[in-house]
Amino acid sequence: MDKSAKIYVAGHRGMVGSAIIRELNKKGFRNIIKKTRGELDLLNQQAVAEFFVQAKPDYVVLAAAKVGGIFANNEYPADFIYENLMVQTNVIHQAYKTQVKQLLFLGSSCIYPKLAEQPMQESALLTGELEPTNEPYAIAKIAGIKLCESYNRQYGTDFRAVMPTNLYGPNDNYDLQNSHVIPGLIRRIHQAKTNNDKALKIWGTGSAMREFLYVDDLAEACVMLMSLGKMEYKQSLPARNSQVNIGTGSDISINELVAILVDIIGYKGKIKWDTSKPDGTPRKLLDVSRMTSLGWNASTTLIDGLRLTYRRYLETR
Numbered sequence: 159m160d161k162s163a164k165i166y167v168a169g170h171r172g173m174v175g176s177a178i179i180r181e182l183n184k185k186g187f188r189n190i191i192k193k194t195r196g197e198l199d200l201l202n203q204q205a206v207a208e209f210f211v212q213a214k215p216d217y218v219v220l221a222a223a224k225v226g227g228i229f230a231n232n233e234y235p236a237d238f239i240y241e242n243l244m245v246q247t248n249v250i251h252q253a254y255k256t257q258v259k260q261l262l263f264l265g266s267s268c269i270y271p272k273l274a275e276q277p278m279q280e281s282a283l284l285t286g287e288l289e290p291t292n293e294p295y296a297i298a299k300i301a302g303i304k305l306c307e308s309y310n311r312q313y314g315t316d317f318r319a320v321m322p323t324n325l326y327g328p329n330d331n332y333d334l335q336n337s338h339v340i341p342g343l344i345r346r347i348h349q350a351k352t353n354n355d356k357a358l359k360i361w362g363t364g365s366a367m368r369e370f371l372y373v374d375d376l377a378e379a380c381v382m383l384m385s386l387g388k389m390e391y392k393q394s395l396p397a398r399n400s401q402v403n404i405g406t407g408s409d410i411s412i413n414e415l416v417a418i419l420v421d422i423i424g425y426k427g428k429i430k431w432d433t434s435k436p437d438g439t440p441r442k443l444l445d446v447s448r449m450t451s452l453g454w455n456a457s458t459t460l461i462d463g464l465r466l467t468y469r470r471y472l473e474t475r
């Protein structure tokens with residue numbers, strides 16, 4: 159990738175988009191296009207078409223999406239399927255129409271079946287039933303992979319799809335209801351400590367297993383993949399299932415995660431489990447051998463990433 163290439167990062171104010179911009183800046187890319195939702199609503203097909211014709215980006219990173227944790231996905235399924243289908247269809251189609259050199263689509267590990275064999279290989283896609291709490295979002299993300307594959311097959315475009323595991327880090331969403339588990343727990347445990355609460359109720363049974371990746375590691379992996387030439391990238395993938403998993407290759411239970419956060423934050427009260435709340439997928443550990451065979455491994459340990467994230471939370475809340 160030429161350092162002067164014009165790169166449009168859709169969703170640049172989000173957790174992933176902002177991390178990708180930090181990584182691009184670190185690597186010396188300076189010609190980055192950013193548009194807030196107020197300037198360009200990606201749900202608006204006409205506005206997206208006009209933007210691509212006028213801005214003519216060389217590269218596109220599609221990190222704009224309707225995103226949320228287990229509660230938000232379960233509560234607002236229509237918003238999750240509608241907004242994600244619209245945003246990705248508008249962006250991917252216009253990237254094709256305006257001959258964008260390369261596009262990187264951000265999917266999610268929830269595309270794999272609820273009871274997929276662990277660790278989940280890319281070939282597990284469409285082999286079983288999805289987790290009901292996030293099925294509409296997962297279906298939209300699967301459609302995103304298929305959009306990329308179909309435009310590549312029919313029109314010879316270079317549209318790539320990555321499937322990150324659960325992410326955390328700077329610029330995460332700390333809403334108590336709609337966020338993911340790490341920001342949700344940081345806020346709840348910090349509040350319980352500040353209020354000297356004797357006990358804290360946490361969603362689920364604590365037995366669900368999750369794999370967590372620090373978002374700056376994801377950004378490094380994404381920019382590394384974008385930097386591969388078209389043939390080099392294609393040759394690194396098998397003919398079937400073109401998406402690439404990105405994770406750490408190891409997971410922990412929510413119970414263990416709570417214990418680590420309680421220790422980092424310094425909360426002394428009791429933990430109680432609210433088993434009326436869903437656990438979601440019992441386990442979703444990614445098989446990351448495609449990334450390791452390309453020479454990439456996550457470098458931030460969970461403990462270090464959580465310490466950095468809590469420090470950042472205290473500075474910015």
Ligand SMILES: NC(=O)C1=CN([C@@H]2O[C@H](COP(=O)(O)OP(=O)(O)OC[C@H]3O[C@@H](n4cnc5c(N)ncnc54)[C@H](OP(=O)(O)O)[C@@H]3O)[C@@H](O)[C@H]2O)C=CC1
Nearest residue numbers: 169171172173174195199200201222223225264266324325
């Ligand atoms: N967070 C996670 O744990 C994981 C995330 N991913 C994927 O990574 C990608 C980015 O997620 P993340 O950074 O966490 O999400 P965020 O919610 O932090 O960021 C999403 C960004 O998309 C923008 N956006 C959403 N809808 C529109 C729209 N209609 N027009 C313009 N901009 C829009 C938002 O803008 P605004 O700020 O105005 O709302 C926001 O900046 C998503 O595709 C997600 O599926 C994958 C796996 C795990």
Ligand SMILES: C[C@H]1O[C@H](OP(=O)(O)OP(=O)(O)OC[C@H]2O[C@@H](n3cnc4c(=O)[nH]c(N)nc43)[C@H](O)[C@@H]2O)[C@@H](O)[C@@H](O)C1=O
Nearest residue numbers: 226227228266268292337338339342361362366436437438
């Ligand atoms: C990235 C991923 O994110 C979502 O799926 P999820 O993996 O289930 O992620 P989650 O972070 O919301 O929950 C993980 C686990 O943690 C438990 N849990 C405890 N306490 C809190 C808590 O306070 N908040 C939340 N959100 N969960 C909590 C919770 O009950 C569950 O067992 C999907 O949107 C999906 O579409 C997707 O792509």
